[in-house]
Amino acid sequence: MTLELELGELATEIAREAGALARARRRDGVRLAATKTTLADIVTDADREVEALIRERLRAARPDDGFLGEESGAEPGASGITWVVDPIDGTVNYAYGIPAYNVSIAAVQGEPDPETWVALAAAVNAPALGEIFTAARGHGAWLEGSRLAVTEETPAGALLGTGFGYDPATHEGDLATVARVMPMARDLRRMGAAALDLAYVAAGRLDGYFERGLRPWDHAAGALLITEAGGCVSRVDVESTRPMLVAGGRDVHARLLDILDPKH
Ligand code: LIP
Numbered sequence: 001m002t003l004e005l006e007l008g009e010l011a012t013e014i015a016r017e018a019g020a021l022a023r024a025r026r027r028d029g030v031r032l033a034a035t036k037t038t039l040a041d042i043v044t045d046a047d048r049e050v051e052a053l054i055r056e057r058l059r060a061a062r063p064d065d066g067f068l069g070e071e072s073g074a075e076p077g078a079s080g081i082t083w084v085v086d087p088i089d090g091t092v093n094y095a096y097g098i099p100a101y102n103v104s105i106a107a108v109q110g111e112p113d114p115e116t117w118v119a120l121a122a123a124v125n126a127p128a129l130g131e132i133f134t135a136a137r138g139h140g141a142w143l144e145g146s147r148l149a150v151t152e153e154t155p156a157g158a159l160l161g162t163g164f165g166y167d168p169a170t171h172e173g174d175l176a177t178v179a180r181v182m183p184m185a186r187d188l189r190r191m192g193a194a195a196l197d198l199a200y201v202a203a204g205r206l207d208g209y210f211e212r213g214l215r216p217w218d219h220a221a222g223a224l225l226i227t228e229a230g231g232c233v234s235r236v237d238v239e240s241t242r243p244m245l246v247a248g249g250r251d252v253h254a255r256l257l258d259i260l261d262p263k264h
Contacts, residue, residue: 016125030095038167043071051085062079065081068217069084082112084112089195102196104217122220122222124195154251158255160208161206161208198247201229209245
C-alpha cells in the first residue's frame with residue numbers, strides 16, 4: 001500500500017470516529033467555550049474535545065508526525081508529515097444546529113505552509129449529513145464508493161459557493177467581490193463550512209468556490225479533494241492578511257481568477 005493510501009485510511013478512520021463524537025455532543029447540547037478573533041468567532045467545548053480525540057488517535061498511530069489544529073495550535077514532527085485539522089468546520093452552523101458542519105483532516109508533506117506543502121491525504125466527514133469525502137494523492141477523490149469529478153461546463157452560468165469572515169469590517173469588501181463575480185454565476189450558495197464547499201466542488205455539486213480569509217485547516221483537506229477530482233485550486237493575495245482561495249473545474253477556476261486576480 002502506498003503512503004498516500006495508508007494516510008488516507010487513517011484520516012478516514014479517525015474522521016469517522018471524530019464525526020460521531022461531534023454529532024453526539026451536538027445532540028447533548030452545545031456549550032460555548034470561548035470567542036476568538038471577534039464575538040462571532042466562537043469555539044465550543046465540542047471543538048476542543050473533538051480535536052483532542054483526533055490528536056490522541058494520530059499520536060498513537062504516527063507519533064513522529066507533526067500537527068496543526070485550529071484549536072490547539074501547532075506541534076512540529078520529525079517524519080516530514082503534518083496533520084492539518086479543523087475539528088469542527090462550520091462551527092457557527094454546529095452551534096445553531098444547522099447540519100452543514102464537518103470534521104476536516106489532511107496529511108501534508110513538507111513544512112505546514114499552504115504555499116509549499118504537498119497534500120497527501122484528506123478526509124472531510126459531514127456526520128449529520130451522513131457523508132464522508134476522501135482522497136489520497138494520485139488515487140482520486142471519493143464519496144464512499146463513488147469517484148468524484150468536478151463539473152466542466154456551465155451553460156447557465158456557474159453555481160458558486162462563497163463565505164464571509166467573522167470580522168464585520170470585512171463584509172463590505174467581500175460583498176463588493178461577490179458583486180464582481182455574480183455576472184459569471186447562475187446563483188450563489190453560502191453554506192458556512194469551507195471544507196464542505198470544497199468537497200461539493202469536488203463532487204460536482206458546486207461549479208466553483210471563492211472565499212477570502214480562510215485558515216490552513218479550513219482548506220487543507222478540501223483542496224486535495226478538488227485536485228484529485230480533476231479541478232484546480234489557487235490562493236491569491238497570499239501576502240495579505242486575508243488571502244483569497246479560488247477553486248473549480250478548469251474553466252470556472254480560470255474565469256474566477258480573471259475576475260479576482262486580474263494580474264495573475
Ligand atoms: C469557517 C469556514 C467558513 C467561513 C467562516 C469560518 P470555522 O470555519 O468554514 O467557510 O466563512 O468564516 O472560517 O470557523 O467554522 O472552522
